[in-house]
Amino acid sequence: MPRYLRIVLLLTPGLGLVVVMMSMVIYRAVAQSFGLYNFGGEDILSLAHWQEMFDNRRYWSALRWSGYIATTSALLSVALAYPLALWLRRPFFGSTILSAMIKAPYFVPGLVAAFLLINVISFHGFVNEFMIWIGLWDKPVRMQNDENGYAIIGLQVWKQLPLAFLLLLGSIQSIPDSVLHAAQDLGAGTLARFRRVVLPLTMKAMQAALVLIFIGAAGDFSFQAIAGPARKNSMATLMTQLQGSNYSDWNGAAVVGVTLMGLSLVGAVALAGFVQLMTKFTENVR
Amino acid sequence: MGLEIENVGVRFGSFEALRSVNLTVDDGAFVTLLGPSGCGKTTLLNVIAGFLKPTSGTVRMDGMDISDTRPEARDTAMCFQSYALFPHLSVRENVAFGPRQKKVPKNEIVQRVSKLLDQMGLDIHAEKLPNALSGGQQQRVALARALAVAPGIVLFDEPLSNLDAKLRDQVRTEIRALQREVGFTAVYVTHDQAEALAMSDEVFLLNKGVVEQSGAPREIYFRPRTSFVADFIGAANLHVGKIKDGAMATPFGPLGVRGADALNKTVCWRPEVVRLGGDLQGAVTASAFQGGHLDLFVSAGDQTVRLQVPGSHEFDVGDEVSFGLDPENVVVLADEGHVDA
Secondary structure, three states: OOHHHHHHHHHHHHHHHHHHHHHHHHHHHHHHHOOOOOOOOOOOOOOHHHHHHHOOHHHHHHHHHHHHHHHHHHHHHHHHHHHHHHHOOOOOOOHHHHHHHHHHHHHOOHHHHHHHHHHHHOOOOHHHHHHHHHOOOOOOOOOOOOOOOHHHHHHHHHHHHHHHHHHHHHHHHOOOHHHHHHHHHOOOOHHHHHHHHHHHHOHHHHHHHHHHHHHHHHOOOHHHHHHOOOOOOOHHHHHHHHHOOOOOOHHHHHHHHHHHHHHHHHHHHHHHHHHHHHHHHHHHOO | OOEEEEEEEEEEOOEEEEEEEEEEEOOOOEEEEEOOOOOOHHHHHHHHHOOOOOOEEEEEEOOEEOOOOOHHHOOEEEEOOOOOOOOOOOHHHHHHHHHHHOOOOHHHHHHHHHHHHHHOOOHHHOOOOHHHOOHHHHHHHHHHHHHOOOOOEEEEEOOOOOOOHHHHHHHHHHHHHHHHHHOOEEEEEEOOHHHHHHHOOEEEEEEOOEEEEEEOHHHHHHOOOOHHHHHHOOOOEEEEEEEEOOEEEEOOEEEEOOOOOEEEEEEEEOHHHOEEEEEEEEEEEEEEEOOOEEEEEEEEOOEEEEEEEEOOOOOOOOOEEEEEOOHHHOEEOOOOOOOOO
């Protein structure tokens, strides 16, 4: 049996299933966005649903919002994970507990985390009650469903930071001490060592972290639904609104779904490219 | 650039890695920190580089106390055992790393790097990444990278230990020649006594965190102060006993010694200072032809000594051999020591 055929056969049970399932979903969503597989009427191949969405302000607002939340969350998570990973790269007394605490949010379901946050920041939540009790505030302050999405970004960072931390920690730990010592010995201070040695050597892990967090945050539903501003939609909440409630607009929802996949792809490529450029730039700036 | 280490001690919890170490290195000298694994030589090198803060004592460079100076601000550069090259940078970029960090003008960096690459025979590999080079080439890049910052002191942490024997000899010669040519002060850590003897102006032999003996290689070899030094540097024959009227009684016969009468002393002599024919006698238990010389293991009573005689001689196991020594070649050691028969 030819070698390539053997490889294909060996990969088929695992990879094949993934490819088939993914292809089916993508094909179905794309086809539906062009009017096929229409649950609410006749199947007509058309650009009308796309045209309709492009004329819809809510669509563009949701796209911008999801892009903003995903980009900010990815960048913030990675920015906060770096110093933690550098700090915990070598074991010290208590480092295992600290490391476990940083990873813990990864195992808390997003919905639970969002409800916990609401308990803390709601009108009669922990923060408001506490501040009034100690006399710093006269009346409760509105923090829930803020217009800038700080609560969602906070939740995303809290939830996704462990992923960035794990990816970066592994990569940072693989840099030998002697390489960092060599840089220091040659005159590189803390920032220079980070910029000229750590950053380029952990670039792949950083790219992976940014891409995974961006994709996860771009498709967020639960944080937006619970802690997001009332007048704004993410792509995921818009999709369910179009398909559910009174609209039953499966084709419109498919357009949003395909756009979301496109956003994930474009965002991931853009962030990976940004990291690559940044590494080259910092290397050239002496 | 001169270096002074004054009463430096390093403690890790209850373990004392260095105990009140003192040493002085003259400007332009090549000194070696020699000793077995765990003796504290790399710890001392890390203290000099600034990677480790001493628990006590002072480190001075050209008279200036640098004990609290950060490594990046010290006028030192280190060649690491593992080379520690930056894997993401080309050979040229590796060598240029230090000068760029020290804000050397761009034109000078280009000139300095090109000169060093040329000097080290690395110019044809300038654009390669370190993983495309052999061990010897990587070692040369590490040396070029260290020299590119024109440091006052170059620190070597067992730089040849990952090379094969032939390459080790070649790079060793190259390092020494370069040090003489450029004139930098070198502190070289090794556990290989042959390397230390061949390269150094001065050897500091460390044992259990203290400098057991220091001096020129010949002095250390021919005039060891303790049984540890005698045993660690080259092959040595040791005897413990009473010195009376210029001789020590051994199972081989009376051994002439130049020393005052003493009850319990250790004396030492090197295998190659022996001559065939003399007052000492024993039976050959093993022999090994080494080309230029013959290694003989000769026993008497419960002791065995090693002799080196010209390779033209032939002995079989069991042969009786008589040999002699000039008393000036027998060194009376400071400690009571021990004898490994």
